[in-house]
Amino acid sequence: MLEEYDKAWAKYRKGLKTIPLPIICWDFHNIKNLELLSFDIIQKNWSEKTSFLKIVNNEKKEIIVTDKNFKIIFATKSIVVMTGYQAEEIMGKSPKIFQGILTSETTKNNIRQAITNKLPFKEVIVNYKKDGSTYLCEIEAIPKFDKKGEFLNYIAFERIAS
Numbered sequence: 001m002l003e004e005y006d007k008a009w010a011k012y013r014k015g016l017k018t019i020p021l022p023i024i025c026w027d028f029h030n031i032k033n034l035e036l037l038s039f040d041i042i043q044k045n046w047s048e049k050t051s052f053l054k055i056v057n058n059e060k061k062e063i064i065v066t067d068k069n070f071k072i073i074f075a076t077k078s079i080v081v082m083t084g085y086q087a088e089e090i091m092g093k094s095p096k097i098f099q100g101i102l103t104s105e106t107t108k109n110n111i112r113q114a115i116t117n118k119l120p121f122k123e124v125i126v127n128y129k130k131d132g133s134t135y136l137c138e139i140e141a142i143p144k145f146d147k148k149g150e151f152l153n154y155i156a157f158e159r160i161a162s
Contacts, residue, residue: 035076039063042074045152046144061140061157068151070094070115082137082160084130095156098127102134111139118143118151124161136161 039052042065055061062082065074071094075087083090083098090097099108107125114121120142127137138161144153 038074039065042153043144045146047147047149048144050155055157059157059159061159064090064095064156064158066095066154066156068153070154073153082129082135082158083127089130098137099125100128100134102126103128111141114141115143115154 035056036052043049052063055063056076056078062076062079063074064072064076064079067073071092072090073092075090077087079090080086085097103126107123111121111123111125120140122138122140124136124138126134128134137158139156139158141154141156143151144155146152
């Protein structure tokens with residue numbers, strides 16, 4: 001029975017006008033491309049665009065984007081290396097999730113004041129990983145506005161400070 005099937009299949013394929021190509025890679029869901037697409041959707045209304053690939057590939061920084069209410073709406077997948085949290089775990093949470101008892105009150109106040117006034121800031125802060133260990137995090141954050149000047153998001157570029 002299988003021989004008849006094989007013959008029928010061969011006859012059918014011979015009549016097709018297509019050429020089958022081998023699959024070289026099963027990586028149909030390249031994470032960076034999905035991240036890039038998600039990031040581009042978020043920044044579509046920003047008056048000034050940010051180069052995702054330049055920040056992530058060249059500058060080796062993580063990206064976190066918050067909404068108007070300062071809840072995380074985007075994080076690079078590789079954030080897990082720095083924080084221990086998967087990107088999905090921090091969605092909808094405040095970036096304060098990374099702060100703890102050793103986080104400087106002065107630094108937190110500087111950040112709070114910049115955010116309140118919707119100003120860019122750059123700080124080095126003691127952050128906490130998911131496992132409770134600490135790390136020095138260099139944060140450069142920029143408020144993002146639409147073409148009418150309405151505040152939309154904060155974008156933070158982060159890396160472990162050296």
